[in-house]
Each structure stands twice: as structure tokens, then as C-alpha cells.
Amino acid sequence: MEALRNKARELLAAGTVKVVIGYERGSAGAARAVFVRDAARAGSLIFDETCRQNLAVYLMKPEVRRLGKAALVAAPAALRTVLQLAAENQVQDGGLLLLAPENGGVAVLAELSAVEARVAAQDPEPGREEREELARYEAMTLEQRRDFWQEQFARCSKCYACRAACPLCYCARCTVECNQPQWIPVPAHDLGNLEWNVMRAMHLAGRCIDCGDCSRACPAGIPLHLLNRKLIAVVRGSFAFRAGRAAKSDNALSTFRPDDPEDFIR
Amino acid sequence: MDNELRSIDHEGLGTLFSRWRAGGRRILAPRRENEKTDFAEVQAPGEACLDPVQTAQSAKSAVFPRVEELFAYRRRDGLVELRERDLADLPATVLFGVRPCDAAALAGLAAILNWDTADRLFSARREKLAVVAVSCTRSDERCFCTSVGGGPGARTGSDLLLTDLGGGGYLVETVSDRGRALLAGAEDLLRPAAGREKDKESRLARVEKRFDPERVRAALQSLFDDEVFWTEQSLRCLGCGACAYVCPTCACFDIQDEDGRRLRCWDSCGHALFTLHTSGHNPRPLQSQRWRQRLMHKFSYMPERQEALGCVGCGRCSRACPVDMDILEHLLAVAEAKP
Numbered sequence: 001m002e003a004l005r006n007k008a009r010e011l012l013a014a015g016t017v018k019v020v021i022g023y024e025r026g027s028a029g030a031a032r033a034v035f036v037r038d039a040a041r042a043g044s045l046i047f048d049e050t051c052r053q054n055l056a057v058y059l060m061k062p063e064v065r066r067l068g069k070a071a072l073v074a075a076p077a078a079l080r081t082v083l084q085l086a087a088e089n090q091v092q093d094g095g096l097l098l099l100a101p102e103n104g105g106v107a108v109l110a111e112l113s114a115v116e117a118r119v120a121a122q123d124p125e126p127g128r129e130e131r132e133e134l135a136r137y138e139a140m141t142l143e144q145r146r147d148f149w150q151e152q153f154a155r156c157s158k159c160y161a162c163r164a165a166c167p168l169c170y171c172a173r174c175t176v177e178c179n180q181p182q183w184i185p186v187p188a189h190d191l192g193n194l195e196w197n198v199m200r201a202m203h204l205a206g207r208c209i210d211c212g213d214c215s216r217a218c219p220a221g222i223p224l225h226l227l228n229r230k231l232i233a234v235v236r237g238s239f240a241f242r243a244g245r246a247a248k249s250d251n252a253l254s255t256f257r258p259d260d261p262e263d264f265i266r
Numbered sequence: 267m268d269n270e271l272r273s274i275d276h277e278g279l280g281t282l283f284s285r286w287r288a289g290g291r292r293i294l295a296p297r298r299e300n301e302k303t304d305f306a307e308v309q310a311p312g313e314a315c316l317d318p319v320q321t322a323q324s325a326k327s328a329v330f331p332r333v334e335e336l337f338a339y340r341r342r343d344g345l346v347e348l349r350e351r352d353l354a355d356l357p358a359t360v361l362f363g364v365r366p367c368d369a370a371a372l373a374g375l376a377a378i379l380n381w382d383t384a385d386r387l388f389s390a391r392r393e394k395l396a397v398v399a400v401s402c403t404r405s406d407e408r409c410f411c412t413s414v415g416g417g418p419g420a421r422t423g424s425d426l427l428l429t430d431l432g433g434g435g436y437l438v439e440t441v442s443d444r445g446r447a448l449l450a451g452a453e454d455l456l457r458p459a460a461g462r463e464k465d466k467e468s469r470l471a472r473v474e475k476r477f478d479p480e481r482v483r484a485a486l487q488s489l490f491d492d493e494v495f496w497t498e499q500s501l502r503c504l505g506c507g508a509c510a511y512v513c514p515t516c517a518c519f520d521i522q523d524e525d526g527r528r529l530r531c532w533d534s535c536g537h538a539l540f541t542l543h544t545s546g547h548n549p550r551p552l553q554s555q556r557w558r559q560r561l562m563h564k565f566s567y568m569p570e571r572q573e574a575l576g577c578v579g580c581g582r583c584s585r586a587c588p589v590d591m592d593i594l595e596h597l598l599a600v601a602e603a604k605p
Contacts, residue, residue, distance in 0.1 A: 003548040028407050032590035053589065062503060063553060156531060157323075157332055157511045164506035165588050176541050186522045187333040187531045200392075217509045219322060221302045252453035 001047055003105045004073065008042040017097055018068030020088035021058050023051040033068065035057060035262070047073060050164050054211040056081035057167035060090065071097035071108075077211035079109075079119050080244030081167045084209050086112050087249045090170065112247035119245060126210075128221045134229050149227075153193040158186075162200060162224050167219035168207050175199060201227035206235045206252030211246030271459040271466075274428075275435035278455035279311045279563055285452065286360050291396070294328055295362040295412040296321045305361070314363050316430075319406045324514030325364050325479075329391040330375060336387065336528045353390040357475075360448065361399045367411045367578040369399040369423030377574035396444050399424040400436075400551035404473035408581025410594050413477050416578055418470040429466050438465055476594060477601045479565060479575055485600050486566040493602060495556070499596055500557035502589045507534030509560070509583035509591065515576050537561050557591075562601065 008020040011166050012049055019037050024044045026032035031050040035058075056078040058064045072078060079098060085091040091112075100118060109115050126134070140148065156263040160176075161167045176184045176196060184194035200214075201224070210232055215225040236242055239252045256265065274282070286293060286557045287309065295314035303315050338349040376392065379385040402409075402418035412416055422426050422575040425445035428436035435458055448457065458590055489495055510516040511532055518540065520533040533540055534559070541550045550556050564576030577593075585591045 014535035026590035027584070027592035027595055028590075030590045035501050054600065057504065058502070061504075061553075063497060150299075155300075155302075157507075158510040159507035159534070160507040160537070161504070161586075162589055164504035185524065186520060186531050187524065189333050192333075213588070217504075217508070219512055219586040221300050221322070 001045070001104075004047055004099060004101055005045050007044055007106050007108065008036060009039045011097065012036065012039040012042065016069075018069040019064070020071045020073070020099070021055050022073035022099070023047060023055070023066070025184060035064065046072070051075065052211045052216065053165075054078050054081060054167050055246045057084065057165060057213070059096070060086065060167065060170040062063040062195070069095070069097075071099050074100050076119070076122050077209060078167075079115050079122075080209035081211065083112065083115055083119060083247050084244040085170060085206060086242075086247040088110075088168075088207075088251070093247065116246060120123065129157060130229065133226065134152075134233065137226055137230060149179070150190065150193070150205040151220045153197055154190065156188060156193040156197065156222060157220065158193065158196060158221060161217040161219060164212040165205070165213040167211070167213075168204060168209070169200070197222075197224070197227070197247065200224075201231060204228055205231040205244050206234060206239070206241065218230075271464050272438045272456040273431065273435055273459045274438050274456055276311065277586045278452075279436065281455055282448075282452055283308075283310055283362075286448070289358075291360050293319050293360045293362055294325065294393065303366075308362075311362075311394050316363050316400055319402070319404055319409065320365060320585070321583060322582070322586065323512055324371065324372070324580070324582060325361055325368050326375060326514050326516075328359060328361055328389055328395060329372065330379070330532075331352075331518065333531050334387060334532050338527045340343050340526050346448050349582075351387060353386070356390055356394055358394045358396075359391075359397050360398055363398075364397060364399050364424075365402055365417065365580065366399050366420040366422070366424065366427070367395050367409075368514050369427075370411075370420065371578045371580070372397065372418050373442055374515035374568070374574055374578065375517055377568065377572040378515075378576075381572060392413070395569045396425045396448050397423060398426045398428065398445075398448070401429040401466070401469070402469055402471045402473075403425060403430055404467050405473050406581070408584040408592070408594065409471075409473050409579060410476050410581065410597075411579035411592075412473045412475045413597075414479055416573050416575050418473055431463055432469070434463075437463055437467075473579075477597055479569070479591040481601045482597055483569055484564045485603055486562055486582055489600060489603055490558070492603075496554040496558045500554045501590075503536075503557050503591050504589055505536055505538065505553045505556065506588070507532075507536055508586045508588065509593075510534035510536055512582040513588045514578060514580060514582070515564070535563065543562055561596065565597070565600075 011017045019035050022034055022045045023031040024034035025046055033055055034044060054077045056071055080089055092111045098115060100107045100109060184195045208228040212225045218224055235252050241252045277286040283293060293308055294305045295308045296303045297308060297313060303318045304321050304323045305325050308314055335351055337351055340347050379388040419463055421441045425442045426448055427439040427441055518535050519535045520531045522529045522531055544549045568574050568576040
């Protein structure tokens with residue numbers, strides 16, 4: 001922790017970055033995001049197992065972008081997010097510093113190639129609990145899955161916390177906010193909730209880096225990450241592709257090649 | 267008799283539930299499901315879960331549903347035919363197990379929805395709602411009811427107020443005529459409270475008063491133009507609507523037309539779209555301005571216009587916020603800000 005604070009102090013004092021986006025201790029023992037702009041305030045930075053939010057979500061927030069060049073305290077999920085954002089031309093190489101805490105120290109990653117190397121070294125495979133959760137889901141019949149999601153989505157009030165918490169849901173104008181035509185019904189009734197949640201998951205198919213912040217943000221406790229994990233497995237199986245591994249990559253579901261082996265697309 | 271404290275045991279409460287249901291009332295109570303506790307219909311007191319300090323969602327959907335039809339319409343022969351909502355079929359409802367803060371919140375909702383013109387649907391639902399609150403014997407660090415005029419055993423907004431006697435049933439306070447009606451013919455189930463049972467105060471949670479809402483109101487006035495203050499307060503806010511949707515007094519709504527039905531849907535002033543004009547202009551383009559609006563509306567505009575606070579200190583928004591926008595902390599910062 002001290003190494004992280006010292007590095008933040010050094011970067012801010014030297015003017016290398018204007019803001020360090022990290023974690024501080026919040027209310028009720030929770031960790032929360034903090035935007036340190038003064039070296040003298042770097043002492044509030046923390047990093048421990050309570051630091052779960054994917055801070056890369058703030059890279060796309062206009063008010064935060066306005067603060068100037070940032071250093072981001074990056075857990076593994078945030079590193080993958082930055083690579084995916086780079087692949088989508090939202091982050092420039094060298095435009096951002098990543099502070100990756102490790103063994104009491106902190107690694108400073110200035111180039112996307114360094115981020116790629118680190119992600120490749122970590123290469124997180126789903127843990128046992130995650131694999132079992134997905135296996136239980138995949139063991140359901142289509143009818144059971146439909147019933148499962150109908151029951152889950154019945155609690156959705158369309159507060160869009162899942163969208164706001166997702167670092168890859170950054171459209172300036174979301175489809176649900178377009179009303180000519182109205183693609184997705186606004187009311188939080190059964191159809192509106194089904195269409196919103198399916199659309200959200202599909203828009204992230206091949207892009208989601210599996211941080212789980214959608215589920216953590218949901219005030220209704222809907223396991224939204226399960227939809228994303230299923231799609232991650234499908235995209236990996238069909239295209240041997242995983243988002244958030246490379247700073248330059250084609251998007252699995254929006255890339256067309258004339259020599260595509262599938263007939264339907266030609 | 268009405269001012270006399272009475273008690274009811276668990277069996278008596280079960281019988282009371284049966285009688286309410288036999289009388290055509292549905293009963294909503296906190297029910298535990300998927301690790302969350304929320305209001306849903308129950309048949310018996312045993313199905314209610316009163317353990318958590320608070321439910322995740324408030325009880326406001328009992329009077330202000332997430333989505334509701336206001337009226338229906340269709341075009342015929344060049345004319346538009348309107349069909350008003352039939353209010354006769356709204357169910358008589360007993361809201362059981364709300365906390366005193368949620369009971370008080372109904373007045374906050376009414377202050378907004380019935381401000382200049384009485385809201386027909388809200389009022390019809392409210393008229394058919396009887397509130398059986400249960401005092402708080404526990405609280406957590408998010409609770410601040412005593413700072414906004416409430417308390418863990420406050421009676422405002424309740425028709426009956428029960429206090430858990432710790433295994434031996436409940437102390438029963440009859441607060442209103444509607445409460446009296448709920449107990450009509452239930453004398454056989456009640457008995458006068460005896461001895462220690464009468465000592466309600468000692469069973470209540472202790473919730474320390476943290477701020478003076480009048481001080482917050484005055485401070486908000488002078489802070490309105492302080493862009494730095496509001497930007498600092500809201501940098502980590504993601505602009506989702508979780509706080510508004512779990513809030514028992516937030517009443518923002520959106521109007522949608524769907525297949526000849528005009529629908530009222532929950533909305534939030536925290537969403538950028540809420541204030542976006544057709545021209546493309548948005549009077550509150552920044553999250554800092556939307557966060558300011560949230561506090562201004564509850565603690566400045568409502569006291570000034572409706573002589574009611576828009577917050578009952580239930581703490582739900584703080585518990586639901588994915589990024590720890592703890593409202594109590596923000597209110598303390600407002601109260602302490604140097605103008």
C-alpha cells in the first residue's frame with residue numbers, strides 16, 4: 001500500500017499525471033473510488049480485497065476525462081478493460097498510466113504492450129465456483145432458462161445501474177434512449193425488462209471482460225454476469241476469441257470478412 | 267381503550283392475518299427471496315421476514331407502481347375515444363412490516379403527487395392502504411431517521427404500530443381510524459399490555475441525530491452555484507438510478523404510450539435523459555448538476571414548496587449505491603460547508 005501511495009505522490013508531484021484514480025476507504029468499511037489530484041492527498045489510497053469496483057469505468061466519464069492525464073489503480077479486470085477500450089479506439093497508447101499493485105509493490109504500466117504482457121501472464125481462467133455456476137446454467141433446458149430469467153427480470157426496475165457500472169457500456173446515447181423508433185420499450189414490464197437485459201448482454205457479447213460489476217451494481221440482485229459469462233463461453237468456443245487480451249483486435253460480432261466460412265453472411 | 271397499550275401474541279397475529287384476508291384484503295410484507303428482502307404478498311405472518319434493518323426496495327410500489335396505466339385510448343371515425351382507468355378493482359391492501367420511516371414516506375410521496383392536483387391513481391391506492399408498521403429494534407450506520415423528523419418508534423403515517431416484545435408477540439398501538447378498523451372485532455386477540463411490555467422505548471434502536479435539516483436547507487441555498495463543491499461531491503457517481511428507484515419518496519416519472527395505453531413509469535432525475543429537451547439542449551448536462559438536483563429537491567425545494575422533507579432517513583440509497591455515494595456523509599458535508 002505504501003509503495004502505491006509513494007508512486008502516486010511521485011507521479012502527481014512531477015506532473016506526470018494530473019489525477020490518480022484509485023480506492024479509498026468509504027463508509028461502512030467499503031472501498032470506493034477516489035480521484036487524487038494533490039500529492040499531499042495520496043495517503044488516502046488503499047488497495048486490498050475490498051477494492052472490487054472496476055475503476056476503468058471512470059476513464060469514459062466526461063467529468064473525469066476533463067481532469068487531464070490519469071494514472072489508474074488497476075486490478076486485473078481493469079487491465080483487461082483498458083485493452084478492450086484500446087481495441088475500440090477509446091484509449092490511446094501512452095495516454096494513460098496503469099498502477100498494478102503486486103506483492104506489496106506496484107508495477108507502472110505505461111504502454112499497452114506492457115498491459116498485454118501482464119494480462120497474458122495472469123491469464124485468468126474462470127475459477128471453480130464460476131465454472132460450476134455456468135455448468136449449472138448450461139444444464140438447464142431452454143424452457144428452464146426462459147423461466148429462470150423471467151423470474152429474475154421480474155425484479156428489474158430499469159434503474160440502469162448495470163449499464164452505468166459497466167466500463168464497456170459507454171455509448172454517449174444508449175439504444176434505450178433512442179425513441180424514433182423506440183427499439184426497446186421503456187416501461188419496466190416483462191417485455192421491456194427482457195428486451196433491455198438481452199440487448200445489454202448481446203451488445204457486450206465478445207466485448208465483456210468479465211469484471212462482474214453489472215451484478216454487483218444491481219440493487220435487485222439479478223445475476224447479470226451469468227448472461228455475459230455464457231456469451232463469453234460462446235464467443236470463445238466459436239471464434240477462439242476473448243475480449244481484453246489485446247490492444248488491437250477485431251470485434252468478434254461486428255467483423256466481416258469476404259472469406260467467412262459461413263454461407264449465411266455472404 | 268384506544269390510547270391503552272395492548273399486546274398480541276404470534277398466534278393472535280396469525281388469526282388477524284386470516285381475518286384481514288377473509289375480509290378481502292391482500293397483505294404485503296417483507297419476504298426474503300434471492301438473498302434480498304422485498305415486499306410481496308403473504309398469507310401468514312410466518313412468511314414475513316422482519317430480520318433485516320430494511321428491505322432493499324421501498325414499499326412505494328404499493329401506491330406508485332413501477333409501471334401503471336393512466337388511461338387507454340383509441341381512434342375511431344376520426345375521433346379519439348378515451349377510457350379512464352377503472353379504480354374500483356384496486357385491491358384493499360394491508361402493508362405489514364414497514365418501518366416507521368417508510369410509513370412516514372407515504373406523506374412525502376403524497377406531497378409531490380398530490381401537490382396542486384390530487385393524483386387520481388395514487389390517491390385511490392392510498393385510500394385503500396392500511397399501514398401496519400413495526401418499530402425498529404435494530405438500525406445500521408446508514409439510518410438517520412431522527413435527523414429528518416422520524417424515529418425508530420415514530421407513529422407518523424402508520425395506522426397500527428407494532429413493537430416486537432422479543433419472542434412474546436407485539437405491543438400494539440392504534441394510531442388512526444383506519445387502524446381501529448383493522449382491529450374491529452379483534453378484541454379476543456388483544457390483551458392490555460402489562461408491566462415491562464409497556465416500556466416501548468427500551469426496545470427501540472438508538473439512532474443518533476446527526477444534522478439539522480433546516481441547516482442543510484439553508485446551506486444548500488448558498489451552495490447552489492458552487493460548481494467545485496458539486497463536482498467534488500459527485501465525481502464517483504455513475505449516474506444510474508438505483509438511489510431513486512429504491513427511495514420511498516422519489517416520485518419522478520416518465521410517460522410512455524404503448525398500444526393505445528398511456529403508461530406512467532418510474533424515472534430518475536439522475537438520468538441525463540430526464541431533462542433532455544427536444545431541441546437537444548439539456549439544462550442539467552453534468553452528473554454534478556443532477557446530483558445537486560437530488561439533494562436540492564429533497565432538502566430545499568420540497569420543504570419550501572410542500573412543507574415536507576423528501577427524505578425519511580431510511581438509508582436505502584446509500585445501501586443500494588454501487589459506488590458508496592453515502593447520502594448521510596454528503597448531507598453532513600453540505601451542513602458543514604462554508605458558504
